Amino acid sequence: MSRTWLIVLQVLVAVVSIALWHVLTTYQIFGAVLLPPFFFSNPLDVAQQIVAWFASGVIWKHLWVTLIESILAFVLGSIGGVLVGFWFARQPRTAAVFDPYVKMVNALPRVVLAPIFTLWLGLGIWSKVALGVTLVFFIVFFNVYQGVKEVSLTVLANARMLGMSERQLMRHVYWPSALSWMFSSLHTSVGFAVVGAVVGEYLGSAAGLGYLIQQAEGVFDVAGVFAGMFVLAAFVIVIDTLVTMVERRLLVWRPLVGDSRP
Amino acid sequence: MAGGATATAQGNTQATAIALSEVSVAFRLGGGGLYTAVERATLNVADGEFVAIVGPTGCGKSTLLNIAAGLIAPSSGRVDIFDSPLAALNRQAGYLFQADALFPWKTALENVAIGLETAGTPTVEARARAQSWLMRVGLSAFGDRYPHMLSGGQRKRVGLAQVLIRDPKILLMDEPFGPLDAQTRQIMGNLLLDLWSGDRKAVLFVTHDLEEAIALSDRVVIMSAGPAARVIGDWRVKLARPRDIGEIKLDHAFHELHRDIWHMLKAEVIKGYAQTEGA
Numbered sequence: 146m147s148r149t150w151l152i153v154l155q156v157l158v159a160v161v162s163i164a165l166w167h168v169l170t171t172y173q174i175f176g177a178v179l180l181p182p183f184f185f186s187n188p189l190d191v192a193q194q195i196v197a198w199f200a201s202g203v204i205w206k207h208l209w210v211t212l213i214e215s216i217l218a219f220v221l222g223s224i225g226g227v228l229v230g231f232w233f234a235r236q237p238r239t240a241a242v243f244d245p246y247v248k249m250v251n252a253l254p255r256v257v258l259a260p261i262f263t264l265w266l267g268l269g270i271w272s273k274v275a276l277g278v279t280l281v282f283f284i285v286f287f288n289v290y291q292g293v294k295e296v297s298l299t300v301l302a303n304a305r306m307l308g309m310s311e312r313q314l315m316r317h318v319y320w321p322s323a324l325s326w327m328f329s330s331l332h333t334s335v336g337f338a339v340v341g342a343v344v345g346e347y348l349g350s351a352a353g354l355g356y357l358i359q360q361a362e363g364v365f366d367v368a369g370v371f372a373g374m375f376v377l378a379a380f381v382i383v384i385d386t387l388v389t390m391v392e393r394r395l396l397v398w399r400p401l402v403g404d405s406r407p
Numbered sequence: 408m409a410g411g412a413t414a415t416a417q418g419n420t421q422a423t424a425i426a427l428s429e430v431s432v433a434f435r436l437g438g439g440g441l442y443t444a445v446e447r448a449t450l451n452v453a454d455g456e457f458v459a460i461v462g463p464t465g466c467g468k469s470t471l472l473n474i475a476a477g478l479i480a481p482s483s484g485r486v487d488i489f490d491s492p493l494a495a496l497n498r499q500a501g502y503l504f505q506a507d508a509l510f511p512w513k514t515a516l517e518n519v520a521i522g523l524e525t526a527g528t529p530t531v532e533a534r535a536r537a538q539s540w541l542m543r544v545g546l547s548a549f550g551d552r553y554p555h556m557l558s559g560g561q562r563k564r565v566g567l568a569q570v571l572i573r574d575p576k577i578l579l580m581d582e583p584f585g586p587l588d589a590q591t592r593q594i595m596g597n598l599l600l601d602l603w604s605g606d607r608k609a610v611l612f613v614t615h616d617l618e619e620a621i622a623l624s625d626r627v628v629i630m631s632a633g634p635a636a637r638v639i640g641d642w643r644v645k646l647a648r649p650r651d652i653g654e655i656k657l658d659h660a661f662h663e664l665h666r667d668i669w670h671m672l673k674a675e676v677i678k679g680y681a682q683t684e685g686a
Binding site: 297299300302303304305306307308309310313317318321322325397398399400 | 476478496498500501502504506507508509510511512513514521522525526553554555569570573
């Protein structure tokens with residue numbers, strides 16, 4: 146399939162879906178509107194709402210807040226995950242002691258932590274950052290742990306025979322290996338940072354995309370809810386594209402075959 | 408047996424690079440038992456001598472090599488490197504592994520340079536010397552490639568340069584050309600002999616390919632089938648150097664030697680198969 150043809154088909158999917166949505170919410174079929182606009186809105190209203198947001202400029206503030214929360218959650222969660230992942234991988238005894246607790250916390254649905262974070266950190270951005278951190282941390286932690294544990298024994302023996310000290314092993318062998326594992330989960334962890342931010346906003350905040358959606362829902366403004374979803378989807382796609390670019394740049398040494406995303 | 412087990416290449420004037428005496432290695436098994444991989448093996452490699460170890464699969468050839476490298480400590484016996492006992496990692500040895508051992512996140516050039524950089528050589532100088540080593544192994548245009556972009560033979564060349572750039576006095580090789588196809592093996596063998604003839608390091612070369620062993624080395628050592636593998640034969644290869652691996656296999660003396668050694672090795676290979684089948 147050629148690239149142009151692929152893009153044409155991809156656009157076609159969107160056009161057909163929106164057209165179908167429009168027809169089913171606007172025109173009577175067999176004497177009734179199949180999708181009542183009260184529950185399903187319609188594409189024109191949603192588009193108008195999005196345009197209104199961008200025209201008045203109110204959306205930028207919310208996008209900015211969500212972006213900042215996501216970035217902070219990703220950066221802090223990653224730093225924590227890398228440090229603890231390294232520490233546990235190099236100290237099997239510590240890892241064994243903490244193992245059941247790590248599993249326990251990781252098994253917990255993170256949403257239940259949101260009220261606690263709101264109580265501790267207030268309604269500002271930090272309670273959302275904290276929620277995102279709990280999500281990102283575990284993904285990065287498990288990957289780094291695995292990356293350090295699964296360094297090829299031959300590569301390690303070779304490094305020793307080439308005269309590397311413990312510190313040099315850390316820098317030239319363990320660290321790159323751990324990083325490659327971490328970057329292979331970059332899409333997941335960035336995605337979860339956004340999820341943490343938006344869910345946190347939805348559950349209680351004064352700004353952000355999650356707040357926008359929650360406000361619209363509160364007044365049965367279905368067009369507003371859909372508009373918020375579309376803006377959020379576009380936001381995630383932009384971030385994901387940026388991540389792909391970073392990934393290509395940093396993992397040039399990896400073969401492209403078997404390059405699979407979770 | 409042709410030639411004594413303790414004989415050295417050029418009489419007694421040469422120093423002994425590797426001396427394994429009565430070395431045994433036992434591994435503790437998961438079930439609590441003890442598996443003796445190598446039993447009372449004695450082997451000397453003189454400075455400048457190229458020795459090949461040949462034996463059936465699973466006979467502990469690689470174990471012997473790892474002992475000489477200091478990666479494994481023997482359960483009993485003595486290991487001397489240039490007449491001083493080996494306590495930790497063998498700092499005078501370079502090791503070419505059977506499996507891929509290059510750093511996948513470094514380019515070919517960085518892979519070759521790393522051994523110098525970790526030893527404190529300034530990066531610029533290390534890179535320059537690495538580039539000249541890449542040229543010697545015929546890869547001067549491939550310095551910026553990552554290992555996965557290179558063929559198996561090219562990766563082995565990078566590995567060879569990575570080890571030799573540190574100028575080790577001893578070269579340990581564990582079936583280094585094992586995964587390569589026949590033609591590439593031959594080319595790599597000639598490249599190895601070519602590089603080796605420059606400064607004649609002591610080489611301990613493990614292989615299961617008897618032809619390769621005879622074509623490359625000064626001495627061929629035969630190990631018995633494991634467990635409790637021992638050195639059971641030691642043959643001197645009196646073929647003239649420099650050699651071409653392709654041509655030397657047509658030599659009459661090569662054939663005679665091959666026939667004699669194979670006669671002994673065959674019995675061990677059959678024993679080895681019987682054991683792996685039974686396991």
